[in-house]
Amino acid sequence: MSRGTTDVLMSKNGKRLLVAFFALFIAFLYLPTILLLIFSFNASTVIAFPISSLTTDFYEAAWQDDEIRKSLIASLEVAAGTAVVATLLAVIVSYALARRSVRFKSAVSALILLPLVVPTVVLGVSLLVLFRPNDPVIPVPLGLWAVLIGHVVIALPFCVLLLLPRIASIDKRLEEAAYDLGASGVTTFRRIILPLITPALIASLLVAFVISIDEVVIASFVVQDQATYPVYLYSGLRLGGRTSLLMPVATVMIVFSFVVILAAELIRRYGERRVGLAER
């Protein structure tokens, strides 16, 4: 009996079948996006093959469009804010959870993770209730600040999930050595911990940014007159029309997010090599 491992797991034909299924699956995953990309260059507004001629006119028109540009800027602002605030809060609370004897530690971490499971519709309407324009419970005006707050709440658990394990994995003796050599808490954090968690920190910023820039449910409940880009796109898709203008922006954003994913993966690999984990 000298059958190899693969032999036990799948037969020759079984493997062929799986390869075919896998190929179909990849096509299923990527085809819609690729079609979006192709039709963003379509000169005609009718979406059909064969495409008679290609143009970048719609890219230019989208770039010139005031509403699109304003909503994109609003989204970038909110996403940048979310990334910074959520990561900052996450670093601080992760450090406390990893290094200090926090009372009710499991309750605190459960609370931080809770927004992960609460339906975003419920989060959205409850924030709307909190900021209600007539007699607000908390006097934050509806608008981009309100969106930012909602996004920080939903991004925080992801940031903590990225940062907490990394901080907990740092050898305690490194910090103790720093203290013994007379470094203050702040210095130790800046000189010892910060450099070691840089990859996780970047990942956390990226993830929070991506979550915010794509978030539409909460934003749609608490935006006022200036929509974020997802809210603008959402209402555009709902009402129809303007499809030709929306496709170029959609294409740019998808390409952009693939670049970000690639960058994040490269940083992750780099980080793993640095802490000495074998590259897989």
Added chain:
Amino acid sequence: MATEATAAAPAVPGEGGRRSRRVQDALATYGLTAPALALLLVFFLFPIYYIVRYSLGLEHFAVTEAAAEITGEFTQLTTQLWSEFLTVGVDVQILGKDNVSFHLPTWAIGIIFVALVVGAVAGRRLSERWGGWIQGGSIVLLLVPFMTIPAGNNLLRFAELSSGGDFLRLFFRSVTMATTSAIWAVIIAFPIAYFLAFGIKKSKYTWLLIVIAPFLTSYLLRIFAWKIILGDQGLINSALFELGLRDPDNPLSFLIYSQFTVILVLLYAWVPFIVLPIFIALESIDRRLLEAATDLGASRLKALAKVTLPIAAPGIIAAFLFVFIPSIGEYITPSLVGGNNGYMFGQAIASQFVGGALDWQTGSVLSVFLLGVVLFLTLATSKFLRQGGGATS
């Protein structure tokens, strides 16, 4: 700031110094957790507390009490909104040659549901001998009524839960659609994960990333892409017009704005993500177990059924839940591709707050109900979610 280790070290002289150090330490710890906790308290727990208040008539949309009476809102503690929502009861229909249907009160459905979830999660602990049967039976009873085969305009299924109450009926429709897309997502994701774990030798993590990458791109844009394909003027329909298979005035309309589309798009959105927990569960299997099984004469299929699937089961269940739980409250997908036929519970909630209906008290009842169902499911299945979630983080 000092760690516990240095605080306890003999270098600190005297009892007093140590105590002040400890106080300082405690203060620093509270200082470090306070910002995040304050944020969650004010902007997460507090708003949820408020929708609970609305659902009980303790708050109203109108500014003054007099105005609230005119708009017909409640102005004091009441459970009437809840009973209006829940007392209508549930119609259970078993579909087949002869449709059998019976009516149950909502609480009975609730008890059956909770019992089945408990059976599915903890069945094995209930009885040594029948545990496996209880567990399997509960899972089958939970899934089979909702297991739908989308066949164009028609959705084929074994049973249907419905209700005379509009909102309750919508809720069951959402559960059906969420279950269907979750089951199909798992059915598709399993062979993919199996292939990635066992079929690829070189750079399997790169392939894994290729599979997962679409999940990390904009959700809205992926729905957009499907609208281009499935829309009335979309790719499929215009190809059909071109080929003369369909009249331009009469496009295949179930392709967009139907339950089928919502299920397809939800499945498409989640399937890349849930390959991950299944892949990790499969990777953790000790291959010698499989070799032992085949050496002892088991066929590959039998080894799959008796060794691989049971070991991977927690990952598979986690994968199911990762799709199912967020899909019950879906709002964006059905409002973009659902139409009337695919209208879901999440949309009903939204329309009570910002849409035409505008009844914050009823909307809050629906929100709190959805929140309760989701929290119950999450807590009951946290064992699996943690396993799957730990694997994915």
